[in-house]
Amino acid sequence: AQSVAQPEDQVNVAEGNPLTVKCTYSVSGNPYLFWYVQYPNRGLQFLLKYITGDNLVKGSYGFEAEFNKSQTSFHLKKPSALVSDSALYFCAVRDYLANTGFQKLVFGTGTRLLVSP
Amino acid sequence: ETGVTQTPRHLVMGMTNKKSLKCEQHLGHNAMYWYKQSAKKPLELMFVYSLEERVENNSVPSRFSPECPNSSHLFLHLHTLQPEDSALYLCASSQTTSGGGTDTQYFGPGTRLTVL
Numbered sequence A: 001a002q003s004v005a006q007p008e009d010q011v012n013v014a015e016g017n018p019l020t021v022k023c024t025y026s027v028s029g030n031p032y033l034f035w036y037v038q039y040p041n042r043g044l045q046f047l048l049k050y051i052t053g054d055n056l057v058k059g060s061y062g063f064e065a066e067f068n069k070s071q072t073s074f075h076l077k078k079p080s081a082l083v084s085d086s087a088l089y090f091c092a093v094r095d096y097l098a099n100t101g102f103q104k105l106v107f108g109t110g111t112r113l114l115v116s117p
Numbered sequence B: 001e002t003g004v005t006q007t008p009r010h011l012v013m014g015m016t017n018k019k020s021l022k023c024e025q026h027l028g029h030n031a032m033y034w035y036k037q038s039a040k041k042p043l044e045l046m047f048v049y050s051l052e053e054r055v056e057n058n059s060v061p062s063r064f065s066p067e068c069p070n071s072s073h074l075f076l077h078l079h080t081l082q083p084e085d086s087a088l089y090l091c092a093s094s095q096t097t098s099g100g101g102t103d104t105q106y107f108g109p110g111t112r113l114t115v116l
Helices: none
Strands: A003-005 A010-014 A019-021 A024-026 A033-038 A044-050 A056-058 A064-068 A073-078 A087-096 A103-107 A111-116 B004-007 B010-013 B018-025 B031-037 B044-050 B053-056 B064-070 B073-079 B087-094 B111-115
Touching: A003 A087, A003 A103, A010 A019, A019 A111, A024 A073, A033 A064, A033 A073, A044 A056, A044 A064, A073 A087, A103 B044, B004 B087, B010 B018, B018 B031, B018 B087, B031 B073, B044 B064, B044 B073, B053 B064
Parallel strands: A010 A111, B010 B111
Antiparallel strands: A003 A024, A019 A073, A033 A044, A033 A087, A056 A064, A064 A073, A087 A103, A087 A111, B004 B018, B018 B073, B031 B044, B031 B087, B044 B053, B064 B073, B087 B111
16 A cells, blocks of 8 residues: 655744655555645645656645655755744645545645744 | 535534534535544545445444535534544545546545534
């Protein structure tokens, strides 16, 4: 089965500094990877996804993610953090439901990002 | 978040009550999902419906009963719940494609359920 791991429960960064939220994956075949963000009392919002092609994927709100096959990583990045970026971030990978071929997403445990003023 | 709406946003119920959660998607998608989000746990996929047929049950207790009357609406009927069922219940939708398509799922704001 496909899986992702988010090794950090929380990441702290000062406003204006670059941020990185880490994600590593374990898949058979080509990985299809996603990042979602969850603000307090809200659902998950799609940020970006990697399917194939360019290893640097650009997404919403100035976020980008770098796919690294040799390190099996898909870290989320932003050059300059904002206080409003403080939220819970989830990495996910596409998998298939057994015996159906139907796609599903497998999520990591989430990383809380705190951006201080 | 107007693409996928969920009602109610908050629900408090006793263990003997019967209630229902509602989800509606306005994106023209053909698949809908229920997830359970508990503190310190990964999102748990509960049910998947594709073209109004249940694809995955995922070993959810029978006190949770889904219903998908059409491709835009999804319900989760609740009865005789336990306190450990308290969680945020998230609905999502996607446009499924056969073959090599990759479905981006779009989520609603969730229903915060508290079981007393």
